[in-house]
Amino acid sequence: MQNRPYRSALYIPGSKDRALEKARGLPVDVILFDLEDAVAPDAKIAARDTLHVALADGGYGQRLRIVRINGLDTEWGRADAAAVAAMDCDAILLPKVNGTEDVDALAALVPDKPIWAMMETPQGILNAAQIANHPRIAGFVLGTNDLAKDLNSRTRAALTTSLQLCVLAARAAGIVALDGVYNAFKDEDGLRAECTEGRDMGFDGKTLIHPAQVAITNEIFGPTAEEIDLARRQIAAFEAAEAEGQGVAVVDGRIVENLHIVTARATLAKAEAIAALETT
The missing domain is CATH 1.10.287 (Helix Hairpins)
Structure with a gap:
């Protein structure tokens, strides 16, 4: 779909049948099927099969279907990549991308799907322009929780430079950029303020952790x-x-x-x- 919207990108655990079913009816633009943080270590292997079946069954309409794998430096990452290569999804999301060599490693394992990069490390932010210009990269997802941890920062304002560098790199390369999550999913005023800030910065949309955040995010990132x-x-x-x-x-x-x-x-x-x- 030309001019595809990316207003709302909701993380859905790839291990939970109920969540995967519910996602079929949610008014989100992007579904981030998660095999990483949202899946417990003892459920990661089974999650691959659960997600494979859900995607094969379809029902997600025109929503962009992106699968986040575990890092290639973990015990699950390479098997995740092989599994996702055979899934009916639109792209694969790689966590903790530090440089183009990380993208190269995944590209060798998954030769025919667009790759999105989680921008969530100081090294990755400093290499944002090179990562964005990699021929296989289609989008950035900001991992603001991990980035704040690594920077030892306590405020959103402390991430401003990192956020802007990623938007600049994405715009220069012509790829999509999605803002990080807002953790207080019951705080509608806070979510609205952070969505507005992200939209004003130039982000295409925002990643979400709860369906309750979808309506406000769609409103802010859509044209009035x-x-x-x-x-x-x-x-x-x-x-x-x-x-x-x-x-x-x-x-x-x-x-x-x-x-x-x-x-x-x-x-x-x-x-x-x-x-x-x-x-x-």
Whole structure:
């Protein structure tokens, strides 16, 4: 689907049949099927088969299906990669990517699926541009909990540089960037504030740990009715100005140039893609 939305990306444990079934009916844009943190060590091997069956059964519509494996330096990682290579999913998510050599290692094991990188280590953040430009990388997922631990930081503000570096690298490489999770899943005001901050930074969406977080996240990362209306008026005014041989238009007292029209058309395309996704 062109202009695919990535507003909400919900982690779902790959070991739990009930959660995998429930995910089929959730209004999320991306499902992050997790074989790593959400699965206990003694359930990791069985989780591969559970997830394989769930994905084969389908029912997830047009949602992007990404499977997060365990790190290749763990006892489960390489077998996870081999299992995911045979699963009916859209991409594979590699945790704790420090550099392009980590991506190369996974690419050799899974030759035909897009790779997403968990950006959650200081070394990975410093190498964000090189990782983003790897030919197999399709997206970044920020692992803000692990990053904060490694940085010994206690506030979201302390992660600002890391977040912005990842957005810059993603935009330069033309890939997707998803913000990290908000841990207090019952705190709607806090979630709304952090979603707004992430959206203002330029992230495409936010990763989530609970279905209760989906509605607010979709709202914040989706275009508003006012933004859609403005986009339509900007396009109409600019096209009218062009027809009269002018290079700029004025809408609501503001200059509208071609760069604004690129954004306006992207806004409308995103709104249409969201509508299409929500009807499936």
